[in-house]
Amino acid sequence: MAAATPNRTLPGDALAALAALADEPADSRFKSLPPDAEAAGLTVGQLAAERRSLFTGGFTTPVLALSAESVEHNLALLESYSERHGLAFAPHGKTSMAPQLFARQLQYGAWGITAAVPHQVRVYRAYGVQRIFLANEVVDPVALRWIARELDADPDFRLICYVDSVRGVELMDEALRGRADGRALDVVVELGAGDGARTGARTDADCAAVADAVARTATLRLVGVAGYEGEVPRADPERVRAWLERLAALAADFDKTGRFSGTGLDEIVVSAGGSAWFDTVADVFAQLPPLSLPVLKLLRSGAYVSHDDGHYSRLTPFNRIAQEGALQPAFRLWAQVVSRPSSEQAFLNAGKRDAAYDLDLPQAQVVRDARTGGIRPADAVEVTKLSDQHAWLHTGPEADLEVGDWVGLGLSHPCTSFDKWQLIPLVKADGTVVDFVRTFF
Numbered sequence: 001m002a003a004a005t006p007n008r009t010l011p012g013d014a015l016a017a018l019a020a021l022a023d024e025p026a027d028s029r030f031k032s033l034p035p036d037a038e039a040a041g042l043t044v045g046q047l048a049a050e051r052r053s054l055f056t057g058g059f060t061t062p063v064l065a066l067s068a069e070s071v072e073h074n075l076a077l078l079e080s081y082s083e084r085h086g087l088a089f090a091p092h093g094k095t096s097m098a099p100q101l102f103a104r105q106l107q108y109g110a111w112g113i114t115a116a117v118p119h120q121v122r123v124y125r126a127y128g129v130q131r132i133f134l135a136n137e138v139v140d141p142v143a144l145r146w147i148a149r150e151l152d153a154d155p156d157f158r159l160i161c162y163v164d165s166v167r168g169v170e171l172m173d174e175a176l177r178g179r180a181d182g183r184a185l186d187v188v189v190e191l192g193a194g195d196g197a198r199t200g201a202r203t204d205a206d207c208a209a210v211a212d213a214v215a216r217t218a219t220l221r222l223v224g225v226a227g228y229e230g231e232v233p234r235a236d237p238e239r240v241r242a243w244l245e246r247l248a249a250l251a252a253d254f255d256k257t258g259r260f261s262g263t264g265l266d267e268i269v270v271s272a273g274g275s276a277w278f279d280t281v282a283d284v285f286a287q288l289p290p291l292s293l294p295v296l297k298l299l300r301s302g303a304y305v306s307h308d309d310g311h312y313s314r315l316t317p318f319n320r321i322a323q324e325g326a327l328q329p330a331f332r333l334w335a336q337v338v339s340r341p342s343s344e345q346a347f348l349n350a351g352k353r354d355a356a357y358d359l360d361l362p363q364a365q366v367v368r369d370a371r372t373g374g375i376r377p378a379d380a381v382e383v384t385k386l387s388d389q390h391a392w393l394h395t396g397p398e399a400d401l402e403v404g405d406w407v408g409l410g411l412s413h414p415c416t417s418f419d420k421w422q423l424i425p426l427v428k429a430d431g432t433v434v435d436f437v438r439t440f441f
Contacts, residue, residue: 010103010106010127010128010129010130011128011130013128014127014128014129015128017099017126017127017128018099018100018103018127018128021044021099021100021438022043022044022045022046022048023043023044023045024043024044024438025038025041025042025043025044026038026042026043026044026046026047029422030044030422030423031062031063031064031354031421031422031423032059032060032061032062032063032064032425033047033059033060033423034047034052034057034058034059034060035058035060036058037058044423044436044438047433047436048433048434048435048436051432051433051434052432052433053431053432053433054334054425054427054431054432054433055334055368055373055406055431056373057433059425059433061334061335061336061349061350061406062333062334062335062336062348062349062350062354062355063333063334063425064331064332064333064334064354064417064420064421064424064425065331065332065333065334065424065425065426065427066306066330066331066424066425066426066427066437067328067329067330067331067332067426067427067429068426068427068428068434068435069328069428069429070306070307070328070329070330071101071104071305071306071330071426073327073328074304074305074306074307074327074328074330075104075105075108075305076108077304077325077326077327078091078108078301078304079108079109079110080325081278081282081324081325082109082299083109084324085282085285085286086285086286086297087273087281087282087285087297087298087299088111088296088297088298088299089109089110089111089298089299089300089301090110090111090112090113090114090131090133090271090298090299090300091105091110091113091114091300091301091302091304091305092113092114092115092116092135092274092300092301092302092303093113093114093115093120093124093129093302094114094115094116094120094302094415095302095303095305095306095414095415095418096302096305096306096414096418096437096439097120097123097418097419097439097440097441098418098424098437098438098439098440099123099124099126099127099438099440100435100437100438101305101437102124102127102129103127105305106129111131111296111298112129112130112131112132112133112158113129113131113132113133114132114133114134114135114300114302115132115133115134115135115136116134116135116136117136118134118138118140118143118146118147121134121147121159122146123440125150125157130154130156130157130158131157131158131159132158132159132160133159133160133161133271133298133300134159134160134161134162135161135162135226135228135271135300136161136162136199137161137162137163137164137165137168137190137199138161138162138172139168139171139172139175140175141171141174141175144172144175144176144185145175145176147159147185148176148179148182148183148185151182151183151185152179152182152183158186159185159186160186160187160188160223160224160269161185161186161187161188162187162188162189162190162199162200162226163187163188163189163190163210163214163220164189164190164192164199164200164201164210165201165210166209166210166213168210169210169213169214169217169220170213172185172187172217172219172220173217173219173220176219176220177218177219179219182219184217184218184219184220184221185219185220185221186220186221186223187214187220187221187222187223188222188223188224188225188226188269188271189201189207189210189211189214189222189224189225189226189250189254190225190226190227191207191225191226191227191243191246191247191250192227192231193227193228193229193230193231193232193233193243194231194232194233194243195233196233197231197232197233198228198231200227200228200231204246204250204253207225207250208253208254208257211254211259212259215259221263221264221265222254222259222260222263223260223263223265223267223268223269224251224260224268224269224270224271224296225247225250225251225254225269225270225271226247226269226270226271226272226298227243227247227271227272228272228274229243229244229272229273229274229277229280229281230274230275230276230277235276235277237280240277240280241280241283241284244272244280244281244284244285245284247270247272247284248270248284248285248287248288251268251270251288251291251295252288252289252291255268255291255292255293260291260292260293261292265293266293266294267293267294267295267296268291268292268293268294268295268296269295269296269298270285270288270295270296270297270298271296271297271298271299271300272285272299272300273298273299273300273301274300274301274302274303275301275302275303275304275312275315275316276312276315276316276317277317278299278301278317279317279320279321279324280317281299282299285297302415303414303415304316304327305330305414306329306330306331306414306417306418307327307328307329307330307414308329308331308356308410308411308412308413308414308417309329309331309363309365309410309411309412310359310360310363310410310411310412310413311359311360311412311413312327312412312413312414313329313412329410331410331411331414331417332365332408332409332410332411333350333354333355333362333408333409333411333417334368334406334407334408334409335348335349335350335354335391335406335407335409336348336349336404336405336406336407337393337401337402337403337404337405337406337407338390338403339403340401340402340403343395343397344394344395344396345392345393345394345395346381346393346395346401347390347391347392347393348390348391348393348407348409349389349390350389350390350391350409351386351387351388351389351390351391352386352387352388352389353388353389353420354389354420354421355386355391355409355411355417355420356411356412356413356414356415356416356417356420357386357416358413358416359412359413359416360412360413361383361384361385361386361412362383362386362391362409362410362411362412363383363409363410363411363412364378364381364382364383364393364407364408364409365377365378365408365409365410366378366407366408367381367400367401367405367406367407367408368405368406368407368408369405370402370403370404370405370406371404375408376400378399378401378407378408379396379398379399379400380395380396380397380398380399381393381394381395381396381399381401381407382394382395383409391409393407418439418441419439419441421439422438422439422441423436423437423438423439424436424437424439
């Protein structure tokens, strides 16, 4: 995925690794690529340079397309939103696992990229990401020792991860001991979102005990507090705000009691923010009292980069703060009508292997007429079920649909959409394929 201008946030070897993605063969490992591209021995970059049409350039259905214009719009919108609200931004990379998109996010002002598991960190490092927020506990000694080696080998690399138990701190310390002059691993205490929620220390006393356990080690350094408001039970604006205020108060208490002093910190990290409540995060973080050091207010929303036509289109805070802008859904899955057994039923050649369905079924949005190439709304066409390789459509009397037509489907849940495709055409509004986005799940 080409950058508009040279990306100054990645080292030279990382830029080379990104450029090398274009050298992969455009072959049958990747769904929907034109067969003639493989026959001609084209690379992914060479195929992109041909600027073929998604519809007439030899791509086979089903094919997932990512809108070039919508991706750029979404990148710019979250950059401006973060700047306007005084937030640093580390978008969650698990959404796309696409190094080309990471590079664009960094170019659009991201502080770093968030990860969920050590494997994702390895992918990020292979493509030169220098700041990683690992929003999870890590107690695997192999993973911890690998992280330590990365830190020791690169003084410009910074990684921050969660801790939420004294036992976890003990395991981390055991794994990291014995390094000569090794850097301490930066950690934040994770505040749990409530009883019955996911990870995180549940009470202020639990959080303090974890922080004090960190202070007793030489291998870890406490740099702040964090959590995920999306796990607040029965989440609504009041409950989410109350939890975020607890998180802010915990940071202030740790600072008041000296838990950040004497560790060489330049800033205190306070982090939260998924894709559903970042407006509330911005409001509460804006009210943080002055602390003894500058505060890195770190937002981690990730789904924004592609947005969607279902789950996140309903949850996005921009529905509540329309004056701040609007995200655009960037995915469209194109599938072909392969069977029309009755006036009320049709079948597409895309199913669970191709479309996200864990949160909502795909939505039939448009039809591309196989006879004329014209595109029209998918009136009276509804996806009712998915098989492995088929979408079941119910069609009303006014549906204009026949075998051979292409149907453009809107998808719900971008993480699962990216997960199903290793190589995704980046497509302009006129259907021209201008690049390909490689994913690593």
